[in-house]
Amino acid sequence: MGAFLKDLNDKGTTIILTTHYLEEAEMLCRNIGIIQHGALVENTSMKNLLSKLKSETFILDLAAKSPLPRLEGYQYRLVDTSTLEVEVLRETGHQ
Template sequence: VDIELRRSMWGFLKDLNDKGTTIILTTHYLEEAEMLCRNIGIIQNGELVENTSMKSLLSKLKSETFILDLAPKSPLPVLEGYQYRLVDTSTLEVEVLREQGINSVFTQLSAQGVQVLSMRNKANRLEELFVTLVHDRKGESA
Protein backbone atom coordinates (compact mmCIF):
# COMPACT_ATOMS: atom_id res chain seq x y z
CA VAL A 1 0.00 0.00 0.00
CA ASP A 2 1.48 3.38 -0.95
CA ILE A 3 1.88 6.17 1.60
CA GLU A 4 -1.16 8.22 0.56
CA LEU A 5 -3.50 5.22 0.52
CA ARG A 6 -2.13 4.00 3.86
CA ARG A 7 -2.71 7.40 5.50
CA SER A 8 -6.20 7.60 4.02
CA MET A 9 -7.00 4.09 5.23
CA TRP A 10 -5.75 4.80 8.78
CA GLY A 11 -7.70 8.08 8.84
CA PHE A 12 -10.87 6.27 7.80
CA LEU A 13 -10.37 3.57 10.44
CA LYS A 14 -9.64 6.16 13.15
CA ASP A 15 -12.81 8.11 12.24
CA LEU A 16 -14.82 4.89 12.31
CA ASN A 17 -13.36 4.01 15.71
CA ASP A 18 -14.02 7.52 17.06
CA LYS A 19 -17.69 6.98 16.16
CA GLY A 20 -17.84 3.90 18.40
CA THR A 21 -16.92 1.01 16.10
CA THR A 22 -14.48 -1.50 17.57
CA ILE A 23 -11.67 -2.35 15.18
CA ILE A 24 -9.47 -5.40 15.61
CA LEU A 25 -6.04 -4.71 14.13
CA THR A 26 -3.52 -7.46 13.51
CA THR A 27 -0.09 -6.08 12.67
CA HIS A 28 3.64 -6.48 13.01
CA TYR A 29 4.01 -2.69 12.62
CA LEU A 30 4.11 -1.77 16.28
CA GLU A 31 4.57 1.95 15.62
CA GLU A 32 1.18 2.05 13.91
CA ALA A 33 -0.39 -0.03 16.68
CA GLU A 34 0.94 2.43 19.27
CA MET A 35 -0.53 5.39 17.37
CA LEU A 36 -3.91 3.83 16.61
CA CYS A 37 -4.84 1.56 19.49
CA ARG A 38 -6.17 2.32 22.97
CA ASN A 39 -5.99 -1.33 24.06
CA ILE A 40 -3.52 -3.99 23.04
CA GLY A 41 -3.04 -7.72 23.23
CA ILE A 42 0.37 -9.27 22.57
CA ILE A 43 0.57 -12.88 21.47
CA GLN A 44 3.82 -14.83 21.67
CA ASN A 45 4.02 -18.42 20.46
CA GLY A 46 0.23 -18.65 20.44
CA GLU A 47 -0.12 -17.42 24.04
CA LEU A 48 -1.67 -14.10 25.03
CA VAL A 49 1.08 -12.52 27.17
CA GLU A 50 -0.41 -9.01 27.53
CA ASN A 51 -3.96 -7.71 27.27
CA THR A 52 -4.28 -4.19 28.62
CA SER A 53 -4.56 -0.52 27.74
CA MET A 54 -1.78 1.00 25.66
CA LYS A 55 -1.10 3.53 28.42
CA SER A 56 -0.78 0.81 31.06
CA LEU A 57 1.53 -1.25 28.87
CA LEU A 58 3.79 1.69 28.00
CA SER A 59 4.05 2.60 31.70
CA LYS A 60 6.16 -0.56 32.09
CA LEU A 61 9.03 1.09 30.20
CA LYS A 62 11.85 1.82 32.64
CA SER A 63 13.35 4.55 30.46
CA GLU A 64 13.00 6.29 27.12
CA THR A 65 15.70 7.69 24.88
CA PHE A 66 14.96 11.01 23.22
CA ILE A 67 16.67 12.68 20.29
CA LEU A 68 16.83 16.47 20.67
CA ASP A 69 17.60 18.61 17.64
CA LEU A 70 19.47 21.69 18.84
CA ALA A 71 19.66 25.12 17.27
CA PRO A 72 22.84 25.71 15.26
CA LYS A 73 25.68 27.26 17.25
CA SER A 74 24.17 26.20 20.58
CA PRO A 75 26.79 25.72 23.30
CA LEU A 76 27.82 22.12 24.02
CA PRO A 77 25.37 20.94 26.70
CA VAL A 78 26.17 19.29 30.00
CA LEU A 79 23.35 17.36 31.70
CA GLU A 80 23.66 16.31 35.32
CA GLY A 81 21.84 13.15 36.36
CA TYR A 82 21.19 11.83 32.85
CA GLN A 83 23.01 9.54 30.45
CA TYR A 84 23.47 11.45 27.21
CA ARG A 85 25.70 11.78 24.19
CA LEU A 86 26.23 14.35 21.50
CA VAL A 87 25.48 12.56 18.21
CA ASP A 88 26.75 15.52 16.17
CA THR A 89 27.06 19.27 16.68
CA SER A 90 23.29 19.78 16.71
CA THR A 91 21.85 16.45 17.89
CA LEU A 92 21.68 15.27 21.49
CA GLU A 93 20.57 11.81 22.62
CA VAL A 94 19.29 11.64 26.21
CA GLU A 95 18.12 8.62 28.22
CA VAL A 96 15.40 9.56 30.71
CA LEU A 97 14.39 7.15 33.47
CA ARG A 98 10.65 7.05 34.13
CA GLU A 99 11.06 8.40 37.67
CA GLN A 100 13.24 11.31 36.47
CA GLY A 101 10.86 12.89 34.00
CA ILE A 102 12.08 15.13 31.21
CA ASN A 103 11.45 18.61 32.67
CA SER A 104 14.91 18.83 34.25
CA VAL A 105 16.53 18.18 30.86
CA PHE A 106 14.87 21.27 29.42
CA THR A 107 15.54 23.32 32.56
CA GLN A 108 19.25 22.48 32.40
CA LEU A 109 19.50 23.11 28.66
CA SER A 110 17.67 26.45 28.93
CA ALA A 111 19.98 27.57 31.76
CA GLN A 112 22.95 26.85 29.47
CA GLY A 113 21.48 28.81 26.56
CA VAL A 114 20.79 25.68 24.50
CA GLN A 115 17.70 25.95 22.30
CA VAL A 116 15.86 22.71 21.45
CA LEU A 117 14.21 22.86 18.01
CA SER A 118 12.51 19.47 18.09
CA MET A 119 12.32 16.23 20.04
CA ARG A 120 11.42 12.64 19.15
CA ASN A 121 11.74 9.16 20.61
CA LYS A 122 14.86 7.34 19.45
CA ALA A 123 12.98 4.10 18.93
CA ASN A 124 9.40 2.97 18.88
CA ARG A 125 8.35 2.59 22.51
CA LEU A 126 6.00 -0.32 21.94
CA GLU A 127 8.66 -2.16 19.95
CA GLU A 128 11.21 -1.68 22.75
CA LEU A 129 8.72 -2.97 25.29
CA PHE A 130 7.75 -5.94 23.11
CA VAL A 131 11.40 -6.98 22.75
CA THR A 132 11.86 -6.68 26.52
CA LEU A 133 8.72 -8.74 27.25
CA VAL A 134 9.71 -11.46 24.79
CA HIS A 135 13.28 -11.55 26.12
CA ASP A 136 12.09 -11.73 29.74
CA ARG A 137 9.66 -14.55 28.93
CA LYS A 138 12.39 -16.50 27.12
CA GLY A 139 14.53 -16.15 30.24
CA GLU A 140 11.70 -17.53 32.40
CA SER A 141 11.28 -20.60 30.20
CA ALA A 142 15.01 -21.40 30.00
Protein backbone atom coordinates in the same frame (compact mmCIF):
# COMPACT_ATOMS: atom_id res chain seq x y z
CA MET B 1 -2.71 7.02 7.44
CA GLY B 2 -2.80 7.53 11.22
CA ALA B 3 -5.53 10.19 10.99
CA PHE B 4 -7.62 7.92 8.75
CA LEU B 5 -7.33 4.97 11.16
CA LYS B 6 -8.04 7.17 14.19
CA ASP B 7 -11.16 8.56 12.49
CA LEU B 8 -12.40 5.03 11.72
CA ASN B 9 -11.75 3.93 15.30
CA ASP B 10 -13.51 7.01 16.72
CA LYS B 11 -16.58 5.99 14.68
CA GLY B 12 -16.62 2.58 16.39
CA THR B 13 -14.62 0.45 13.97
CA THR B 14 -12.30 -2.09 15.60
CA ILE B 15 -8.85 -2.04 14.01
CA ILE B 16 -6.14 -4.65 14.39
CA LEU B 17 -2.82 -2.89 13.88
CA THR B 18 0.56 -4.57 13.70
CA THR B 19 3.58 -2.38 14.36
CA HIS B 20 7.05 -2.50 15.86
CA TYR B 21 6.76 1.11 17.05
CA LEU B 22 5.23 1.76 20.47
CA GLU B 23 4.86 5.46 19.61
CA GLU B 24 2.62 4.57 16.68
CA ALA B 25 0.51 2.21 18.78
CA GLU B 26 0.27 4.83 21.53
CA MET B 27 -1.24 7.35 19.10
CA LEU B 28 -3.79 4.93 17.65
CA CYS B 29 -4.69 2.35 20.30
CA ARG B 30 -6.56 2.20 23.60
CA ASN B 31 -5.78 -1.49 24.12
CA ILE B 32 -2.65 -3.39 23.17
CA GLY B 33 -1.49 -6.97 22.84
CA ILE B 34 2.19 -7.82 22.55
CA ILE B 35 3.32 -11.01 20.86
CA GLN B 36 6.82 -12.30 21.58
CA HIS B 37 8.13 -15.41 19.81
CA GLY B 38 4.58 -16.35 18.80
CA ALA B 39 3.07 -16.08 22.28
CA LEU B 40 0.78 -13.33 23.59
CA VAL B 41 2.79 -11.90 26.52
CA GLU B 42 0.76 -8.76 27.21
CA ASN B 43 -2.92 -7.90 26.73
CA THR B 44 -3.84 -4.68 28.51
CA SER B 45 -4.79 -1.04 28.11
CA MET B 46 -2.23 1.33 26.64
CA LYS B 47 -2.34 3.36 29.86
CA ASN B 48 -1.49 0.29 31.97
CA LEU B 49 1.31 -0.77 29.62
CA LEU B 50 2.92 2.68 29.66
CA SER B 51 2.79 2.76 33.47
CA LYS B 52 5.02 -0.35 33.49
CA LEU B 53 7.85 1.29 31.55
CA LYS B 54 11.03 1.85 33.53
CA SER B 55 12.16 4.81 31.42
CA GLU B 56 11.02 7.26 28.79
CA THR B 57 13.03 8.48 25.84
CA PHE B 58 12.82 12.09 24.71
CA ILE B 59 14.01 13.28 21.31
CA LEU B 60 15.32 16.84 21.28
CA ASP B 61 15.84 18.86 18.09
CA LEU B 62 18.87 21.08 18.69
CA ALA B 63 19.40 24.47 17.10
CA ALA B 64 21.96 24.42 14.30
CA LYS B 65 25.57 24.38 15.52
CA SER B 66 24.60 24.56 19.19
CA PRO B 67 26.99 22.94 21.67
CA LEU B 68 25.95 19.60 23.12
CA PRO B 69 24.24 20.26 26.48
CA ARG B 70 25.66 18.67 29.63
CA LEU B 71 23.14 16.24 31.04
CA GLU B 72 24.78 14.70 34.07
CA GLY B 73 22.86 11.73 35.48
CA TYR B 74 21.07 10.92 32.22
CA GLN B 75 21.87 8.49 29.44
CA TYR B 76 21.92 10.32 26.13
CA ARG B 77 23.31 10.07 22.65
CA LEU B 78 23.67 12.34 19.67
CA VAL B 79 21.63 10.71 16.89
CA ASP B 80 22.87 13.13 14.23
CA THR B 81 24.20 16.69 14.13
CA SER B 82 20.92 18.20 15.37
CA THR B 83 19.09 15.41 17.25
CA LEU B 84 19.70 14.37 20.84
CA GLU B 85 18.06 11.31 22.40
CA VAL B 86 17.73 11.39 26.22
CA GLU B 87 16.58 8.48 28.41
CA VAL B 88 14.89 9.44 31.68
CA LEU B 89 14.27 6.78 34.34
CA ARG B 90 10.83 6.82 35.92
CA GLU B 91 10.48 7.05 39.67
CA THR B 92 9.50 3.73 41.23
CA GLY B 93 6.34 3.48 43.29
CA HIS B 94 4.49 6.19 41.34
CA GLN B 95 1.84 5.81 38.65
